Amino acid sequence: MSKPRINTMEELSAAIGVSRPTLSRFFQDPTLVKPNTVARIEAGLAKVEYIPNFFATRLNRKSTGMIGVIIPYLNDLFFTKLLESVEIAAMEAGLTVITQCSHSDPDIEARAAETFISMNVDGALVAPLGDHSDQAVYRRLQSRLPFVMMDSRPNTMQGVDFVGTNHTQSTGLIVEYLCRIGDPPVFLAMPRVNFNALEREAAYIAKMEELGFKPQVLGTELVNEDWHFEKHGEAVLDAELSAGRLAERSILCANDRLAIGAIRAATRHGLFPGRSKEGGFRVAGHDDYPLCPNINPSLTTVAQNTDAIGKKAVSRLLQKISGGLSDDTPEITLFDGSLMLRESA
Amino acid sequence: MSKPRINTMEELSAAIGVSRPTLSRFFQDPTLVKPNTVARIEAGLAKVEYIPNFFATRLNRKSTGMIGVIIPYLNDLFFTKLLESVEIAAMEAGLTVITQCSHSDPDIEARAAETFISMNVDGALVAPLGDHSDQAVYRRLQSRLPFVMMDSRPNTMQGVDFVGTNHTQSTGLIVEYLCRIGDPPVFLAMPRVNFNALEREAAYIAKMEELGFKPQVLGTELVNEDWHFEKHGEAVLDAELSAGRLAERSILCANDRLAIGAIRAATRHGLFPGRSKEGGFRVAGHDDYPLCPNINPSLTTVAQNTDAIGKKAVSRLLQKISGGLSDDTPEITLFDGSLMLRESA
DNA sequence: CGCCAATATTTACATACGTAAAAAAGGGAG
């Protein structure tokens, strides 16, 4: 059952009668070794238990075959979807992904960056924490590694490669839809924890003005710091409804989690958002959170293409790693959002 | 702005006039070096940019200070909460966590295990994939590393350290509650993707029989493999309600995501689950998914103590790593669930 | 001023493997 365990290539070399450098080449790429020898090595490996040491193999290589990924939160299905897309794309490219989560803490984010540097990762992918994270960290990563930002981008980081959503388009899309089908929406803003919050808000205002409507933004004051979006949305809408406002309006929420809270507040006030009845009370969100189709009513929203963002971030990082770029102009890729029409608006 | 970059301890030694072995000890623990020298080193470090190489530092140590964690899914807030708890506990213990996600794929899970072994991690924490994962992988990890399983445990892995929830207690608790306040519940089972599914189902049956009621289990046939719990719950309940059954019953769902789907099906049939009206239609879940308080109606459920599970798993692993265990009897720790009374039941 | 203990440095070797160059072996063609 349990084969003899061999710890080093040296021992393995002695055990199966093939020289260590040949073994080294074999483990890097078996095609570098004659088929005859490959067969001999594989026969030998079948009889013992040996795994090359991860650290030792990477210590003296120009490339470690690893990339570092930092995401700000784990308890958010948006980042989780993004991470999944990144991990799968990286795996297909043969890279080992080292993931670190900032857990809402800029210090942890900074430490993660140092860890990546000390690991000699080939590159780093970062979804930033928000406006309270230390941007020196990003600059430092950028100066030392192939580096791509995802999802949101500090406005002081213009010179960096970035992959995200075109919030002007995506927010504009749903504003236009809401205005076309019914009353122009008010905007339930999210706490300004990151830069997308401001972009969406600005996009809402711009589109409303373009259509000749007066924008109205609610809930910009930060209720709490803890990303309790649902509670925030619920509290803001509850206050409005209690004051006798908004009961016949359309409400565009800056993200789906706010919308989930808003719907809950509405229901408690006896309102059931929906697009069935023309012109009535409606709620829409942004992001296409995985639970949107399953809540009551299912949430009309605009989907971010997390899959495309993750894939593109990895492929762009690979480009920068391979270094075959004629110019090093930062590339900004923004994917369009797509309308997900469901019951709530 | 940019300090001279120094890549090796050797260079650093030359640059600031302190011997390399002293620097080595300094980076491992500054208290091993005289305060005077510490000050000299820190003054030197302030003038240059240097980070010890992660791999080199770990190559020749008995302990790498790293633990590997495998979780089966990323897009599930339960695992995400568990991972968060684990990461924070590990961080407090000064460990570097290497996280790998199986992405529903036993092959990926197996590869992750090999990666951990090749990295010489000090120990591994695994939340298994379910009944289609290769249990040889777990045995292999167990034979080579301090190893603790979390969340769910294959019944063929009895001799392993395990930390999870006492499903007999937790499920019993909510069954007892539902029976006490209203009609005895039917059980909406989850697709049998893991071993907890069976435990909860068995616990439901046992408690019902203990209370003198006839158990009734629905939805054991696997609708899909993809953990689309919400769709499964919705489909099963929709079928029942369409057939004119269950409209006045209480429904205990094997987990909250099923319950979310069940509530959606109910709402579409004009039913609004709640405990306000005694004895009417009710829906309850299991796990205390983060969104439970925010859906409509908010979901009555029984909370798994993910925080305690994560902390305990880490501390148990640390015990095994330090090796100060008089016996090596596997330890099974099961935390009780706690009732979260909300609107739905 | 000299001694002792604490600390630092020197020296040397270890970790597990990558990599390059030179030497040896093997295999096929003539």
Add this chain to the structure above:
DNA sequence: CTCCCTTTTTTACGTATGTAAATATTGGCG
């Protein structure tokens, strides 16, 4: 059988650090 080319082995050094032992230095104290 010999030559030539390919592949493998040998040899040696490199990667960045840990660690142990011997030696040197330092500081405090009598």
